[in-house]
Amino acid sequence: MPEGLSNRPPGPTREQIDEVARRFLTTTEMVAEARRKLHPHSWDFVAGGSETEATVARNRLALDVWALRPRVLRDVLEESVDPSSSLLGIALSIPIIFAPVGGMTMLDPLGALGPVRAAAQFGTMTFISSVTEPDLEVAASEADGRLVLQLYIRGDADWVDAYVERAAKAGCRAICFTVDTDAYSRRERNQLNRFFQGTPLVTGGRTGVMSNTGREHQEKFSWKDIARVREKFNLPVIVKGIATAEDARIAVEHGVAVVYVSNHGGRQLDHGQGTLEILPEVVEAVQGRAEIVIDGGFARGTDMVKALALGAKAVGIGKLQAWALAAGGEAAMTRLLDLLREEIVKDLMLMGITKFAELDRSFLAPARPVTWPTALSAFPHLDRY
Secondary structure, eight states: OOTTTSSOOOOOOHHHHHHHHHHOSSHHHHHHHHHHHSOHHHHHHHHOOSTTOHHHHHHHHHHHTEEEOOOOSSOOOGGGOBOOEEETTEEESSSEEEOOOSOGGGTOTTTTHHHHHHHHHHTOEEEEETTSSSOHHHHHHTTTTOEEEEEOOOSOHHHHHHHHHHHHHHTOSOEEEEOSOSSOOOOHHHHHTTOOTTOHHHHTTOTTTTOOTTTHHHHHOOHHHHHHHHHHOSSOEEEEEEOSHHHHHHHHHTTOSEEEEOOGGGTSSTTOOOHHHHHHHHHHHHTTSSEEEEOSSOOSHHHHHHHHHTTOSEEEESHHHHHHHHHHHHHHHHHHHHHHHHHHHHHHHHHTOSBGGGOOGGGEEEOOOSSOOOTTTTOTTGGGO
């Protein structure tokens, strides 16, 4: 393993964190910096989706077709605003988690270590992918108990059990199974770039990180396997990739702790629904029997507010996380969380509430979108850079 991924390298200094805060006054600047720094192949790998990228667009559209309904004269002194939430019994300073992202060494030499550290220090949570660096134990040692392992299935039941045992021993709060990858999609940006799994740019030179070896086990994985893991281990199970009420009901019938609404950021099945469009039917199906997490194009504080108004406990960010990491490493991850917290606090104040417990669907109204939906349409000033 390359030096720096098998040990605990020092994090950024206070001076470096302050310098990053001065450079990035907006998330737009982070996205612009990531676009400038990343190889075009890596940029497309993060920004793109599958085939026509209709699902990517619908993720954004599902957010844009809701407007916020603010209330006024409600005594919202800034010091009284509490933007916190919780997940799996862990307090979250804001209702945002770092979603699992594979191959993160193409974004930063230390891979997911920066997001893990930033989340731990900020008081939120990271889902670390089984197809990224650093090793699980290294990440867990820096996570302050705020880590979930997200697992792609690449072996039989014994292989899965060994991974679950490893996650439990490392102190992970849950095991998360991604279930929407029975086939690896046709990601045409990658194909046009001749940029495939095993390409050193994708893996930071570690060609085994994103290997397809053993994919047949993912294809065979079923609800029977979820039931077996639930019965055998005392570790909460999260199922990521739920996109229908029908599967949400099956998940809670199997004792899943968290139903994770996701379409893989539009990177798997093309022409799927946007995740925020799916959320209400999932909330209705779950009926409070499990917590609900969602991801899929979330990039702004107002996006997070909409998700919580519709019943989510927390929102995962993937593309935005990747762009911030590419822009400035661990220091930029800390800055990203600061900026999102600032957006959320101001949004709550302007809506006339001081905590998410006061938020419900009455604060939303259907609306016409004002921009053409893309992965970047949440950053309308990006063309300045």
